[in-house]
Amino acid sequence: MGLLAQQRRELILEQVRARGAVRVSDLAGHFGVSDMTVRRDLDVLARQRLVDKVHGGATAVGAPSTEEPGFVVKSQRQLAEKEAVARAAARLVEPGSAIGLSAGTTTWALARLLGDVPGLTIVTNSMAVADVFRAAPRPDLTVILTGGIRTPSEALVGPVAVASLRSLNLDAVFLGVHGMSAAAGFTTPNLTESETDRALVEAGQRLVVVADHTKWGTVGISTIAALSDADVLVTDDGLADDARAVLAGEVDELVVAPVAGAA
Template identity: 50%
Template sequence: MLATQRQHRILQELDAEGTVRVAALADLLRVSEMTVRRDIDVLDAEGLLLRVHGGATRASSFSTLEPGFGAKSARETDAKRAIAAEALTLLRPGMTLLVSGGTTTHELSRLLPRDLGLTVATNSLMVANSLGPAGDGGIRTVVLGGQRTPSEALVGPVTVHALDNLHADLCFMGVHGFDPKAGITSPNLLESEVNAAMVAASDRLAVLADATKYGTVGLARIAPLSAVGTLISDDRIRTGAAGPGAENLLRQSVGELRLAPVNQTLLNQPPMTPAFKGHDA
């Protein structure tokens, strides 16, 4: 088993249990405890978990941690692809979109159809790179300036000022966490300000967040759930620790809740076929 595969499995166990022990992981993965400790050290350095004596615990319990883009992109890939494919059904020809930073919004950008005459304004370097040059019939891309974050987003006063002069039909937003009481949140104060400005500049807000982010509360609030027009997550909301009550509560809190089906037995497979034909950059 490759190191990346072991580390992915460790994160799966952590998501399911909340804490993991080195000895138990060594038995599960059929490797030495020293190998498991090295994997935990790597994941701890990337901010994906917190190393403790004898094992590790979830990093999501700590609201100010902000893992880098590369670290986050390796997690929940099937759920992100399913969510991105579902998000495509919200598109209409000629739309102007605001797309925030994040790995799920990046997955969406890779699937955006090039034949709808879309305009995309984004503060994400990764999203902008995936869209590429407009060309004939492509997507017109506007990159917002600002200060670069670990998640490859641009934030700060420059970004907020640019948003003051923009208007979008729809905003696709990735978030650190969503919670019925706390709303949608970020671990980065500057990023939360930019995201709040994106909400204000858009007619409608669509939040893209996998089920593992339910109940996670970041340092800074972006908006209450009542501001979310459409929340697209995955169907593990129904089977998570909060139980079926979480789905009911979310349906009461947002304008529309969509739960994309995720086949967890097919990890790291090619993206699902979107509703519109897109280009995988």
């Protein structure tokens, strides 16, 4: 026997509060109901001011645009999806190139896959990314870690980081984001990190955004870049068809990585 509507809404609310954000498609699959049923449930919860509705889902009330989970917490989420995205992104890294890697758990996963790419120069404001290469030093690898103030996501941000990035010229920048949406573009919940990320983006000739499907519909307080600024967006095959259509119309190239193929 299926759940009563009120029971389902209570369970949806529990998920929103535990995860910070939920997607309509994920909830529909979890409860075995239609997307329309989930949207009606979210409408009810939003009218009761228990959740905030966003495109494609809902977020916890009062927290979504500025909430910044720590690196350890984020590194445990969507592991298979991030691995799939990282593997697809690694194929875009050219030997002998100078690349930028922003802070984030997806770029950290990407860094761990670059051990066999020769002759790289890597610029990053991520302490976790720098640690990956420090643990396995190579004579043909140059790692430049910006200075700055440390954030919960292990990013170094602020005027010192921005100043160092503005003097550099990179072949490509791989950018991890907190959220992405049609209206807000690629966003972060940290205003200072946004400024640093923008400086990193401006340093690169090519922008590759790496973001798993759960980032769609999530909006941070500050926009890093518009969707159309991305030369490539690498995501996973959990991304809904309507989101794919929007993104395909904005970014130059949309790469959808199959999660089942991730090791």
